[in-house]
Amino acid sequence: MSGRRIVITSGKGGVGKTTTTANLGAALAKRGARVILVDADIGLRNLDLVLGLEKRIVFDVVEVAEGRCQLRQALIKDKRFESLSILPAAQTRDKDAINEEQFAAIVAQAAEQADFVLIDCPAGIEAGFRNAIAGAKEAIVVTTPEVSAIRDADRVVGKLNEKQLPIRLIVNRLRPAMVKAGDMLSVDDVCEILAVELLGIVPDDEEIIDTTNRGEPIVLDETAKLRVIYDKIARRMEGELVPFTNFDAQGLFGRLFGALKAG
Amino acid sequence: MIEWLKKFLGTPPSSSTAKERLRLVLMTDHLALAPEIIENMKRDLVDVISRYVEVDREKLEIEFEREDRALALMASIPIISVNRPSGGDGEKPAVKERVEDAQTAAVPGSAAPSVNATPGEPPKRRRRKKTSSKPATAH
Ligand SMILES: Nc1ncnc2c1ncn2[C@@H]1O[C@H](COP(=O)(O)OP(=O)(O)O)[C@@H](O)[C@H]1O
Ligand SMILES: [Mg+2]
Numbered sequence: 001m002s003g004r005r006i007v008i009t010s011g012k013g014g015v016g017k018t019t020t021t022a023n024l025g026a027a028l029a030k031r032g033a034r035v036i037l038v039d040a041d042i043g044l045r046n047l048d049l050v051l052g053l054e055k056r057i058v059f060d061v062v063e064v065a066e067g068r069c070q071l072r073q074a075l076i077k078d079k080r081f082e083s084l085s086i087l088p089a090a091q092t093r094d095k096d097a098i099n100e101e102q103f104a105a106i107v108a109q110a111a112e113q114a115d116f117v118l119i120d121c122p123a124g125i126e127a128g129f130r131n132a133i134a135g136a137k138e139a140i141v142v143t144t145p146e147v148s149a150i151r152d153a154d155r156v157v158g159k160l161n162e163k164q165l166p167i168r169l170i171v172n173r174l175r176p177a178m179v180k181a182g183d184m185l186s187v188d189d190v191c192e193i194l195a196v197e198l199l200g201i202v203p204d205d206e207e208i209i210d211t212t213n214r215g216e217p218i219v220l221d222e223t224a225k226l227r228v229i230y231d232k233i234a235r236r237m238e239g240e241l242v243p244f245t246n247f248d249a250q251g252l253f254g255r256l257f258g259a260l261k262a263g
Numbered sequence: 264m265i266e267w268l269k270k271f272l273g274t275p276p277s278s279s280t281a282k283e284r285l286r287l288v289l290m291t292d293h294l295a296l297a298p299e300i301i302e303n304m305k306r307d308l309v310d311v312i313s314r315y316v317e318v319d320r321e322k323l324e325i326e327f328e329r330e331d332r333a334l335a336l337m338a339s340i341p342i343i344s345v346n347r348p349s350g351g352d353g354e355k356p357a358v359k360e361r362v363e364d365a366q367t368a369a370v371p372g373s374a375a376p377s378v379n380a381t382p383g384e385p386p387k388r389r390r391r392k393k394t395s396s397k398p399a400t401a402h
Contacts, residue, residue, distance in 0.1 A: 146281075147284060147285055150285055151288060151292070154289050154292065155292070158293075158296065179278070181276070182277065182279070183276060183277050183278060184278055185278050185281050185282060186278070189278065189282050193282065193285050193286065193289065
């Protein structure tokens with residue numbers, strides 16, 4: 001049976017697509033799933049860097065499309081996991097170096113040998129976006145709780161609806177203390193505005209920047225708080241019913257600390 | 264403490280402002296992206312209004328205006344003739360009276376419709392005087 005093909009997209013850039021793809025992929029692989037991550041951001045290759053695999057790239061997705069190499073030759077296995085590999089984007093090519101059919105075919109081929117194929121989508125809704133969604137059967141929309149990110153996410157939701165892809169939402173970079181102070185849209189607000197089913201909530205946390213600096217997935221850092229967050233999302237993706245973390249229910253200390261931080 | 268200060272000063276939290284603004288801008292976006300919705304709405308509007316007065320289908324105009332906290336639908340529909348009141352049985356009035364001047368039904372609008380000089384001429388648009396934001400026209 002072929003694996004699930006999920007595009008991770010947002011419309012707006014810099015909201016956390018690549019971070020989410022890398023860490024969810026790692027979380028799923030740590031749970032034992034076979035995972036292939038596809039970097040669809042042609043010309044702006046990043047997924048390899050976030051996962052610390054940049055030195056091992058030999059071939060890229062465009063070369064697979066052009067038939068210069070086999071898919072398995074281009075896949076880079078992440079040695080920290082049993083079953084995680086990435087298919088890098090081309091760094092020195094244009095977005096039109098690959099088309100929708102080619103992309104869909106590669107994703108389908110990847111799905112033959114994986115339980116999950118996660119596609120890291122470029123920003124925007126043009127050719128790069130169309131390539132990235134071409135082979136997908138499901139979508140995860142990532143947004144931050146900010147007006148411009150949500151407006152762009154809404155645009156993307158419209159496009160995905162046209163293709164009848166089931167959509168779930170990840171609200172990234174939430175700052176609970178700001179929500180509590182009324183200075184940030186809440187997760188409920190975002191879900192209501194976008195009318196999309198919630199998949200996960202990832203708080204804004206310096207841990208991400210720190211682990212990304214080192215090219216380490218969060219789930220491998222035993223001390224990271226966010227480890228649990230990504231693991232929960234991975235379990236939801238596998239179909240388990242996992243309750244959402246209630247970020248409002250902090251203790252008094254947390255609240256005080258949060259309020260200070262938010263101020 | 265910040266919450267307390269804000270409550271004290273009575274400024275609405277920026278998150279509710281954000282939500283309100285998003286709600287409006289997304290409605291405008293959705294209308295702009297779905298011209299067929301507007302075409303269907305025009306057709307249905309004229310169908311309903313035609314049960315009561317004869318209107319000029321060709322000259323119907325619709326636009327959306329952003330107001331402070333809402334999106335308003337402005338429809339301008341030239342009336343060609345008005346049915347004579349038939350006394351109670353309002354569903355299917357029989358007699359029609361041809362009016363000399365085409366009239367404009369504006370929705371929403373004040374009580375008296377404006378009167379144009381010649382029948383069938385494009386209606387004069389009665390605009391609100393104070394329109395802070397650019398009208399959101401959907402094409
Ligand atoms: N939950 C988070 N907390 C803190 N920083 C984050 C979080 N998610 C993403 N970031 C940071 O935001 C920036 C953009 O993330 P990235 O995944 O590259 O976005 P995209 O792929 O959507 O352009 C990166 O510097 C990343 O480290
Ligand atoms: Mg990216």
